[in-house]
Amino acid sequence: MTALSLASPLELLDELRRKVRALQRLQFQVLEIVGALDQRGAAEALGYKDLIELFKHTVRWDPRVSRRKLRQAKALCPSITPTGSLIAPELPAAAGAMAEGELSEDHVDVLIEAMADLPVVAEEHVVHYAREHEPRSARVFCRELAYRLDQDGPEPAEPVPARPKNLLRRRWRSGRYLLSADLDAEAGAKLDALIDPLAKPEPADPRLAPEREGDALCEVVDLALRAAGARVHGGEPVQLTVTVDYDKLRESAGTALLDNGERLPMSQVRKIACDAGVIPLVLGGRSQVHDVGRKTRTVNAGLRRVLVARDKGCAFPGCTRPPKHCQAHHIRFWSEGGETNLGNLVLLCRRHHDLVHHTEWQVEMSDGLPVFRPPAFVDPQRRPRTNPLHAA
Known part of the structure; x- marks a missing residue:
């Protein structure tokens, strides 16, 4: 039997508290390292556009996690000026509490958001409260404190007309395409003018209005494609x-x-x-143009079709970008004598195209398919990687 199985509930709670405090101290140490990497320009030094892309390959963080760590590091870690002077962190009290293991990352998110609307002297009060309460309660406390400090609110100003925003959300789920939109009045009126005539019910039409309007939208798409x-x-x-x-x-x-x-x-x-x-397409066969010669590096329509059929999107490991977001990259640079043919081309999205050009990521062909070797700081053995997400 394990020691935990013999412990009483109070002993288990004490052990849980110790572990959570240790975990939160460790999380603060991680933020210190993130802050130091940011200060020293580590991403640029290693050929990456930013730390978000670097963390994706070294510690396998999603961009959302990386952005959160960077935001917290900026608030809790000191910075150094170009002359070498040390500047205290934006939230020194919160930094001290997290270093002691008293605050979680969720607490820090609440405090960063709250202190954007509170005076500096309020930090000690909100940190004191956060040490004793969960993040949700701390958020309510901060909101109430902000209200008490400024019950009259900001000075009224002349209303500035907001720029109309048109929002569209698209995603695939279970073989269906889900679409939602929030459009300004002008765009909405234009869309109504297109859909309404096509969605009118016919005699004995069994379709309800949502189905008629959905079919009408599909007709509008067909019209646009044929235009x-x-x-x-x-x-x-x-x-x-x-x-x-x-x-x-x-x-x-x-x-x-x-x-x-x-x-x-x-x-x-x-x-x-x-x-x-x-268009009949046979990979490796003779029914399609695979080579446009050395005189041009432009990939013609026929060759791009073959490339799309082979790579089915950005070929970089882990990338989900579809072909329409990709460019054709010459594995052996065209400027160095590389040919414009299927064996020397790979589809890459703009971000990974830049990465391959400016870092030690290397692309090579193996059995007719592109493989990627990461820099040594990502994998010391530089083992080849592929992108199985687009596999046929």
């Missing part, structure tokens, strides 16, 4: 790319692959094929 002068992307007019096995299409079995990784039932694909340009 003359459609915007060009990747060397070709805007288009929907569907990769499908010909035998499966003929037999109406299985699914086809969109260039964003989602799958379409074959019944829908057959419908699309009735009114689509069908």
